[in-house]
Amino acid sequence: MIKLQNVEKVYRTSSIETLALNNINLDVKKGEFVSIMGPSGCGKSTLLNIMGLLDEPSKGIIEIGGTRVSSYRDKELAQLRNQKLGFIFQSFHLINDLSVLDNVEIPLLYRESSMKQRRELATEALEKVGLSNRMKHFPKQLSGGQKQRVAIARAIVGRPEIILADEPTGNLDSAMGNEILSILQNLNNDGTTIVMVTHDDAMAKKTHRLIRLFDGAQVL
Template structure:
């Protein structure tokens, strides 16, 4: 479904060259729930950004459903990100001036989905994460766990096949963290493919497979 072949990523400035990823090979199969672990600065978020087509590798190939991403134009990449991928961030990235419902609708605006359908899909997504009673609230009125639920609802509102989660429980206590992972596991049970970056061994043990990175290199 999502395949990385010999992926390298190097960041360059006028005086410094930093190798962030070195020869990463990873095949994510449909329906898998994979966790990515490693010390800070080892390349976990860089890997997730490349998988999500938010960043380009310096070398290697990315394929989604057998199609090489390098062959896609910018508009095709944007469409692919919007339709096939859902993103969950540690810092939530909610818009404080918008209601919970309006925040969840945002990805559908880029698809030019009608207001009626946007509203229906957003309500459905919020029901899945247990926040149907908070639709009219604003982010500042929510707890950290509730904000992350909104972020998950926003990620799944377009019914993506692949969900990429960067430390989704990193800002939460253990109780809330487990509740968020319960939601992710339910989404996985319903067919979503998930790749999650985490520092938490207990969370990683609840996923199907663990990928470890160290200094940008995959540990086998």
Template sequence: MIQLENVSKTYQTDKVETIALRDINLLINKGEFVSIMGPSGCGKSTLLNLLGLLDRPGEGKVKIAGQELHQWGDKDLAKMRNKTFGFIFQSFHLINDLRVIDNVELPLLYRKTSAKQRRELAEQALASVGLSARMEHYPNQLSGGQQQRVAIARAMVGQPDILLADEPTGNLDSHMGSEVMDILLKLNQQGTTVVMVTHDERHAKQSGRIIRVFDGQLVA
């Protein structure tokens, strides 16, 4: 499904060269639930960004479903991201001036989807996370756990094959965090490939596989 071959990533400034990742070889199979763990600054988020085509490697190749993408242009990569991936972030990244239903519809605006179909898909996505009654609310009228569920609905509204989650429970209490994990596990059971960055060992152990990163390298 997703394959990294000898991938390295270096960030360069005028005075400092920072090696974020070095010589990463990784295969994530269709239908897996993979957790990525490691200390702060070890390269976890950089790895997730490369997996989700939000960044390009300095060296090596990224393949999605067998397709080599290193020569693709930005527009083609953007289309691939929109079609293939759903993204969930620790800070939700909802637009407070838009209603919940409008936030969830956003990814569909970049597709040739009618207004009626966008609405139907957004309603289905919100129903799947138990928020049908909150469609007309605004994000600042919701709890943190509810906002993260809206973010999950937004990530899933385009029916992506792969869901990438960066610390999805990091800003939530234990109860709300468990609710979010239950949703992610259910989505995985329905066939969605899930890759999650987390500091929470308890949540990581609920996934099918744990990948550990230290100083930009994969460790056993």
């Protein structure tokens, strides 16, 4: 589903050059649940952003679902992200002025879906994460765990083939973290491919495969 070949990422300023990723080669298969671990600043989030087409590599090849994306324009990349990828972030990124239901519908706005279809899909996604009774609430009325479940519902509302999760349990206590991981495992059991950045060894051990990074390189 996601293939990276000889990927490098270099950040440059007028006075310094930083190698964030060094010769990364990965092949995430359909239906896998993969975790990425490593010390702070090792390139985990940079790698996830490149896998999610939110950032471009300085060098190397990226394939999503067998399609090489190096020649894609910004509009084509945005369409591919919207159709195939769902994103979950540590800090939720919910819009406080919108209800839970409206937050979950956001990805569907870019598909020009009808209001009826948006409501049906958003309601279905919220039911999957156990928040059908909170649809009319606003983010400020929710706990951290509930906000993350809304974020997961937003990630899955378009029925993506791949979910990329950046520290999805990082702001939660262990009990709520386990609950969020259980939701991700259920999605994976239903066929969704998941790549998760985590700092938690216990969480990583519950996934199919662990990728370790150190100073921007894979630890083999």
